[in-house]
């Protein structure tokens with residue numbers, strides 16, 4: 001098996017550090033390039049370079065063409081760069097700063113790693129993914145099969161919180177609950193009716209569960225009290241995402257995950273607009289992964305009345321966030 005190069009942009013941060021640690025342990029990876037604007041990334045790279053695994057770890061900043069060096073040859077780039085939330089902030093409050101960071105990194109990827117798979121972690125994901133897509137389009141290197149908004153933490157939370165409600169917290173991984181829509185508050189739509197194995201949760205318990213999945217990030221922001229948002233659980237989720245994608249692309253193990261993607265140019269993407277009753281270019285959906293990345297978008301499936309209401313509540317905010325991201329992306333051309 002030939003090993004690939006991965007790059008983590010924002011590798012010195014709260015998510016970046018543990019995500020780099022987990023990435024360096026992925027069996028498909030031979031080299032991890034850690035890029036950050038903060039020079040402390042050299043220390044993170046030195047630290048991880050002592051692991052006795054197969055991956056070589058190198059750190060880069062903006063000096064000496066660092067972004068170019070970090071990205072050149074990378075087959076997958078994960079982006080947890082940018083500012084996180086503080087108490088009282090929404091993910092949308094981060095847009096002003098993080099949109100420019102995402103535009104710059106997307107430009108770098110277009111120039112130095114145009115065929116890389118891209119996983120966007122930086123918030124607000126509902127808008128930063130459109131910024132990536134517009135920038136890549138403008139550079140003529142956009143491949144919809146390879147650009148993912150990383151929403152895996154919502155799926156991890158859904159699994160854990162459902163398991164807690166049914167009294168089996170230590171069996172959380174067995175609950176597979178698709179989470180669709182977007183990645184912020186009301187736009188997060190957990191489809192509990194499609195849980196495998198099936199669960200029967202109703203009434204106020206269901207209301208509280210849905211609210212907890214949608215606003216689970218706030219629990220962490222509040223508990224950290226100004227020191228940031230979810231980092232370790234996000235790194236765990238990011239590594240799950242990375243493992244699934246690399247297993248499909250390089251390991252011949254196709255699988256289905258949910259991710260926030262650009263629908264119009266993906267096989268099956270068109271049918272989502274009929275299911276949600278609105279034309280949205282971006283939506284978190286179940287995607288079939290294969291050798292090329294996203295092989296096709298799978299239908300949302302049967303939603304019950306409760307879930308249809310969640311969907312209706314999500315659409316206006318999601319629409320606005322997309323318009324904002326696309327508008328920013330296009331205005332930079």
Ligand code: NAI
Pocket residue numbers: 009010011012013014015016035036037038080081082083084085094098101104105120121122123124125150151152153154183228229230231234
């Ligand atoms: P952090 O502040 O601890 O780390 C961010 C890192 O990005 C810092 O090391 C900073 O120097 C670096 N950075 C800033 N500008 C950069 C640039 N132009 N190029 C490369 N690196 C740059 O923040 P944290 O907690 O790691 O969060 C990162 C992002 O991830 C935030 O936007 C946060 O909201 C988001 N996030 C996303 C989640 C998701 O589920 N998708 C979950 C949790 C956080």
